[in-house]
Amino acid sequence: MIAIQDLNFSYNKGRPLFKQMDLQLEQGHIYGLLGKNGAGKSTLLKNIAGLVYPNKGSIAVLGHDPRKREPSLLKEITFIPEEFYLPAVLSDKFIRANAPFYPNFDIQYFKELLGEFEIPLNQRIADMSYGQKKKYLISFGLASNTKLMIMDEPTNGLDIPSKVQFRKIMASALTEERCILISTHQVRDLDNLIDSVIILDEHRVAVNASVATLTERLCFKKVKELPADVVYAEAALGGYNSIQVNTFAEDSKLDLELLFNAVSQKQGVITNLLTQPTYV
Known part of the structure; x- marks a missing residue:
C-alpha cells in the first residue's frame, strides 16, 4: 500500500x-x-x-x-x-x-x-x-x-x-x-x-508494530511494587503502571500512553524488545 x-x-x-x-x-x-x-x-x-x-x-x-x-x-x-x-x-x-x-x-x-x-x-x-x-x-x-x-x-x-x-x-x-x-x-x-x-x-520511525505484537512482547500491568527487571513504570494511585518483558505470555491490554512515554525515554530498550527474535 x-x-x-x-x-x-x-x-x-x-x-x-x-x-x-x-x-x-x-x-x-x-x-x-x-x-x-x-x-x-x-x-x-x-x-x-x-x-x-x-x-x-x-x-x-x-x-x-x-x-x-x-x-x-x-x-x-x-x-x-x-x-x-x-x-x-x-x-x-x-x-x-x-x-x-x-x-x-x-x-x-x-x-x-x-x-x-x-x-x-x-x-x-x-x-x-x-x-x-x-x-x-x-x-x-x-x-x-x-x-x-x-x-x-x-x-x-x-x-x-x-x-x-x-x-x-x-x-x-x-x-x-x-x-x-x-x-x-x-x-x-x-x-x-x-x-x-x-x-x-528522533527523526525516524521508532516503533511500527501491531497491537498483537506489542502485547505479545510486552506486558502492561499495574503493580504495587516494581520488579527488578521492569522496562518502564510510572507512579499511579496504589502503585505503578508498568511495562515488563512478557516472559510468561500473559494477556494484557495495550496502554498507548504508557508505551508512548516509554519510547520517548527508553527508545532503544523498547525497540530492541520488539525486534529481537527471542528472549533470553
Whole structure:
C-alpha cells in the first residue's frame, strides 16, 4: 500500500524532520500515528498525500509517486486535515461539487453517517459548529470509499459522545482493501480502535508494530511494587503502571500512553524488545 524508503525532509533547509526514514504500511489495517509535538506527524501525512515533497528518498502509494498528483491516485485518497476550510454552501451543493472526484462515493452511506453524527442533512455548512464540520468531513471521507484514508487529529473538537461515535464508525469502516492512518496526540481516543502503532522519535520511525505484537512482547500491568527487571513504570494511585518483558505470555491490554512515554525515554530498550527474535 505505502512504501517509504530513505525519506529525508526539512522545511526550507532548516532543522531536519526526517532522516533516512523507512516505513511500510499495508491494506486492511488501522494505524495510529503518534509522536511528540514537532516530531513531524502532520508532515509525514502530507508527504504521503503529495502535499509536500521529500528532499531525498522515495514514497510509493498504491504504486504511484504522490508528488505527481495523478488523478488515478487522488481518487483513492481522502485526507482529513487538522485545519480545514469548508465553503458557505448547503450540503447538497458541496456533494455535487466534490463527490464526482471519487467514483465510489456512496451518497446513501454518507446520509447514514450524518444521521449517526446527528448532523442535519440540509444545514448550511458555514452555520455548523467546528465539531459538526469535523464530523461532516469525516463522513464525506468515509463515504468516498477510497483505499487510503488519512486523518490528522480527527477527534480535535469532538465532545465525548462524538468520540465514542467516531470510534464505533471507524471500526466498522475498515475493509481488507482499505488502509486508515490516524495521527493524534490524544492517544486515549485511539483505544480499542487501531490494530497497529507507529511512533515517530528522533527523526525516524521508532516503533511500527501491531497491537498483537506489542502485547505479545510486552506486558502492561499495574503493580504495587516494581520488579527488578521492569522496562518502564510510572507512579499511579496504589502503585505503578508498568511495562515488563512478557516472559510468561500473559494477556494484557495495550496502554498507548504508557508505551508512548516509554519510547520517548527508553527508545532503544523498547525497540530492541520488539525486534529481537527471542528472549533470553
